[in-house]
Amino acid sequence: MNFGIIRYLLGRILMILSGLMVPSVVVGIIYREPFQVLKGFLITMALCLALGFLLSRNKPNKDDFYAREGLMLVVLAWLMISLIGSLPYIFSGKVSSFIDALFESTSGFTTTGATVLAIEENVLPHSLLFWRSFSLVIGGMGFLFFIISLQPAIGPRGIFIMRAELPGPSFGKLESRISKSIHILYAIYIGLIFAVIILLRIGKVDWFEAILLAFGTASTGGFDIVPQSIAAYDSQFVHMVIAVAMMIFGMSFNLIYLLVIGKFKQFFKSEELRWYLGIIISAVLLISASVFPLYTNIKTMFQDVFFTTTSIITSTAYTTVDIQKWPIFAHIVLLFLMFCGGMSGSTSSGLKVARIMMFGKSIKQELRRMISPERAVPIVIEGKPVDAINQRSTTFYIITYLAVFLVLLALISIDTQDFTSSFNAVIATLNNVGHGSDLLGPSLPYSQLSVPTKLILCLAMIMGRLEIYPVLLLFFPATWRKT
Numbered sequence: 432m433n434f435g436i437i438r439y440l441l442g443r444i445l446m447i448l449s450g451l452m453v454p455s456v457v458v459g460i461i462y463r464e465p466f467q468v469l470k471g472f473l474i475t476m477a478l479c480l481a482l483g484f485l486l487s488r489n490k491p492n493k494d495d496f497y498a499r500e501g502l503m504l505v506v507l508a509w510l511m512i513s514l515i516g517s518l519p520y521i522f523s524g525k526v527s528s529f530i531d532a533l534f535e536s537t538s539g540f541t542t543t544g545a546t547v548l549a550i551e552e553n554v555l556p557h558s559l560l561f562w563r564s565f566s567l568v569i570g571g572m573g574f575l576f577f578i579i580s581l582q583p584a585i586g587p588r589g590i591f592i593m594r595a596e597l598p599g600p601s602f603g604k605l606e607s608r609i610s611k612s613i614h615i616l617y618a619i620y621i622g623l624i625f626a627v628i629i630l631l632r633i634g635k636v637d638w639f640e641a642i643l644l645a646f647g648t649a650s651t652g653g654f655d656i657v658p659q660s661i662a663a664y665d666s667q668f669v670h671m672v673i674a675v676a677m678m679i680f681g682m683s684f685n686l687i688y689l690l691v692i693g694k695f696k697q698f699f700k701s702e703e704l705r706w707y708l709g710i711i712i713s714a715v716l717l718i719s720a721s722v723f724p725l726y727t728n729i730k731t732m733f734q735d736v737f738f739t740t741t742s743i744i745t746s747t748a749y750t751t752v753d754i755q756k757w758p759i760f761a762h763i764v765l766l767f768l769m770f771c772g773g774m775s776g777s778t779s780s781g782l783k784v785a786r787i788m789m790f791g792k793s794i795k796q797e798l799r800r801m802i803s804p805e806r807a808v809p810i811v812i813e814g815k816p817v818d819a820i821n822q823r824s825t826t827f828y829i830i831t832y833l834a835v836f837l838v839l840l841a842l843i844s845i846d847t848q849d850f851t852s853s854f855n856a857v858i859a860t861l862n863n864v865g866h867g868s869d870l871l872g873p874s875l876p877y878s879q880l881s882v883p884t885k886l887i888l889c890l891a892m893i894m895g896r897l898e899i900y901p902v903l904l905l906f907f908p909a910t911w912r913k914t
Contacts, residue, residue, distance in 0.1 A: 435491030442486025539566030544865030571650030
């Protein structure tokens with residue numbers, strides 16, 4: 432392990448994080464907030480700059496940077512920015528508990544959207560509300576910004592950071608040069624955010640709320656800024672804009688790139704995309720059949736079901752309807768969507784459609800072998816056979832995911848003594864869904880959980896965001912050996 436380069440890069444990331452707090456200060460100035468609030472950001476920015484300077488002052492002689500360093504950098508970076516990101520809440524005096532501030536910060540940077548704050552009580556001023564939602568954007572595609580900024584230090588080996596952090600089993604190339612690929616991805620991401628903001632403004636949403644809703648939608652994080660979530664906006668246009676945007680942001684950015692440049696044939700050629708859209712359509716039809724007796728207006732029913740389906744599968748968890756009133760069958764379908772997640776290479780969490788597709792084909796392959804043992808039936812995806820290593824890695828990841836889920840569930844249950852609350856909390860944090868996931872019934876709000884439970888859920892959020900393995904490597908002795 433090259434600890435020198437990791438220390439150096441963490442210092443650079445801290446300095447970048449300091450700059451990313453500037454927009455929140457500007458928002459505070461615009462809304463003429465008390466200096467105490469702005470001071471919280473200024474102190475945090477100063478700490479970031481000072482610590483960042485100390486860590487990155489001396490560039491290491493060895494710049495070896497490979498998969499192990501990439502994995503470790505990503506985990507330590509997410510732990511670090513979650514910790515530093517909690518300081519504005521504390522220094523502003525708006526959140527008295529450090530653990531609550533850490534939970535809120537971790538929830539933002541991991542694009543989970545879970546909260547311990549009472550939104551209806553207007554706890555946070557505009558600057559902190561902006562920082563809270565902006566942390567979703569930083570966590571959603573912020574790693575690309577870090578790679579762009581760190582490019583002179585690590586060069587093309589930044590691909591190791593992308594592989595460590597980008598959700599999903601694989602990462603396809605947009606261009607031969609990584610720096611060009613990153614800039615393209617970021618241009619698409621920012622462009623889509625602006626498009627959502629403009630459409631929400633057309634829907635009569637005020638500028639500040641439109642920006643924050645666009646942040647939550649683009650990152651598939653879904654921090655609520657009003658108590659009723661999206662249901663507070665009595666506009667079918669606004670609901671559909673957010674629903675379609677969530678579905679788009681649940682797609683691979685590689686595919687969105689193909690869509691933007693007009694390569695529609697290649698776009699629809701993606702087998703994972705067809706599975707993704709097929710799962711959404713199937714879920715909408717199944718849930719609609721289940722909730723049909725509850726509605727008098729078919730159009731409203733389909734809009735509510737489509738919105739909820741895209742919200743859950745993309746792990747955004749915005750809501751327009753109280754799903755507690757829906758039948759248990761609808762809850763089971765939503766539970767599957769929560770585990771499934773969006774496409775690989777998107778900002779969504781969960782197992783990912785690519786793994787669900789691979790796992791489904793593996794089951795089909797095994798059934799065919801049972802019928803005809805003498806026949807070799809390979810798994811084919813997009814016309815290419817899948818090797819045994821990829822099949823095995825998919826199966827192992829699903830097994831690891833389930834094992835981690837059960838361990839977290841057991842740990843949380845010790846404290847809550849309530850299976851429903853424990854299950855809802857673990858599935859919401861490990862899949863980065865956040866709130867709106869009380870599929871087994873109402874559960875305790877996060878604010879009422881104990882300190883140890885909140886810390887465990889913070890770990891679950893980071894594991895879900897980084898897809899478990901990088902975090903597990905922290906506990907693997909070989910990871911820490913010097914090379």
